[in-house]
Amino acid sequence: xxxxxxxxxxxxxxxxxxxxxxxxxxxxxxxxxxxxxxxxxxxxxxxxxxxxxxxxxxxxxxxxxxxxxxxxxxxxxxxxxxxxxxxxxxxxxxxxxxxxxxxxxxxxxxxxxxxxxxxxxxxxxxxxxxxxxxxxxxxxxxxxxxxxxxxxxxxxxxxxxxxxxxxxxxxxxxxxxxxxxxxxxxxxxxxxxxxxxxxxxxxxxxxxxxxxxxxxxxxxxxxxxxxxxxxxxxxxxxxxxxxxxxxxxxxxxxxxxxxxxxxxxxxxxxxxxxxxxxxxxxxxxxxxxxxxxxxxxxxxxxxxxxxxxxxxxxxxxxxxxxxxxxxxxxxxxxxxxxxxxxxxxxxxxxxxxxxxxxxxxxxxxxxxxxxxxxxxxxxxxxxxxxxxxxxx
Numbered sequence: 001x002x003x004x005x006x007x008x009x010x011x012x013x014x015x016x017x018x019x020x021x022x023x024x025x026x027x028x029x030x031x032x033x034x035x036x037x038x039x040x041x042x043x044x045x046x047x048x049x050x051x052x053x054x055x056x057x058x059x060x061x062x063x064x065x066x067x068x069x070x071x072x073x074x075x076x077x078x079x080x081x082x083x084x085x086x087x088x089x090x091x092x093x094x095x096x097x098x099x100x101x102x103x104x105x106x107x108x109x110x111x112x113x114x115x116x117x118x119x120x121x122x123x124x125x126x127x128x129x130x131x132x133x134x135x136x137x138x139x140x141x142x143x144x145x146x147x148x149x150x151x152x153x154x155x156x157x158x159x160x161x162x163x164x165x166x167x168x169x170x171x172x173x174x175x176x177x178x179x180x181x182x183x184x185x186x187x188x189x190x191x192x193x194x195x196x197x198x199x200x201x202x203x204x205x206x207x208x209x210x211x212x213x214x215x216x217x218x219x220x221x222x223x224x225x226x227x228x229x230x231x232x233x234x235x236x237x238x239x240x241x242x243x244x245x246x247x248x249x250x251x252x253x254x255x256x257x258x259x260x261x262x263x264x265x266x267x268x269x270x271x272x273x274x275x276x277x278x279x280x281x282x283x284x285x286x287x288x289x290x291x292x293x294x295x296x297x298x299x300x301x302x303x304x305x306x307x308x309x310x311x312x313x314x315x316x317x318x319x320x321x322x323x324x325x326x327x328x329x330x331x332x333x334x335x336x337x338x339x340x341x342x343x344x345x346x347x348x349x350x351x352x353x354x355x356x357x358x359x360x361x362x363x364x365x366x367x368x369x370x371x372x373x374x375x376x377x378x379x380x381x382x383x384x385x386x387x388x389x390x391x392x
Contacts, residue, residue, distance in 0.1 A: 083133075085131075085160065088165045089145065106142075131144070249265060256274045258277070263282070269285075281297065298316070306370040319337075322360065323359075332377045351373055
């Protein structure tokens with residue numbers, strides 16, 4: 001059966017809180033889950049980083065009700081809840097057939113209402129596990145242990161947070177209102193995450209064709225995404241990713257900054273009001289912003305096109321890079337440490353355009369185009385080691 005519950009295994013939120021503090025600079029989360037004591041499994045294992053957080057005083061949380069249902073090992077979970085939800089895989093040693101779903105409701109005894117209205121049932125024909133309630137207390141938490149390969153269709157209302165860990169699925173769909181969504185080491189053919197006002201956090205490596213949309217001031221922070229197609233958008237919130245390994249990525253923000261670490265593949269970045277920063281780009285990169293600045297290090301080149309309508313652009317490259325250059329701006333500054341052959345300068349109206357070749361590059365195959373008609377384009381040399389400044 002289930003091990004005693006400990007604040008919906010909610011050391012996960014302690015872990016995420018710590019990572020967001022150290023990496024994204026965010027403050028304490030508003031959701032109740034942040035206040036929970038660190039999670040401890042039956043073997044005494046803690047979530048990494050949870051030992052640094054001191055739990056606040058308060059009533060102890062415990063398992064209030066639990067279910068065990070026999071299911072198809074390749075079914076789907078459908079959840080509609082106004083409270084916190086955590087999903088993780090079954091213990092393969094205890095359940096080698098992977099044909100059970102374990103459900104537990106946790107909370108302060110006597111302080112969780114609406115348990116009688118919680119529906120927990122399995123439909124054999126649809127191969128669907130349903131957990132549904134609109135009356136359960138928002139500060140309750142539901143913990144689910146499901147087969148390793150299980151589809152997910154989750155909607156959380158109010159401030160309910162969702163944590164999914166180490167699940168593999170063909171389709172994973174998560175929607176929240178103001179709660180935080182956390183995906184940790186999740187694999188899926190299609191992963192869709194949408195929030196109207198909460199954070200989205202990806203921990204470890206998240207694999208699959210990924211679509212993340214965060215409205216209002218919601219921020220998206222990512223450790224590593226890997227897949228064929230990735231789409232991530234925010235409105236007024238920060239979009240930050242350490243690693244992207246994709247064939248094709250499209251990242252956009254209306255007013256928030258886009259800050260990326262090491263990116264690989266064909267990457268398109270768009271921001272209307274925010275700044276765009278890329279610590280290391282390997283592949284084809286297209287970045288544009290209306291009023292923000294662009295700062296990019298190009299480690300390995302495909303085709304790079306940068307446009308800032310009202311801001312400035314900084315392009316950094318290793319000394320060995322082969323590239324055809326076309327740099328246009330109100331001012332263009334090519335550092336003397338960069339050796340450019342066949343360099344030429346042309347002026348038209350208030351715009352300066354500098355062209356040239358680095359290391360005998362072909363004009364057709366590999367090029368860097370940077371355009372900042374109202375600002376300065378700076379082109380300088382930087383070593384690979386220096387590009388690691390934000391990858392700690």
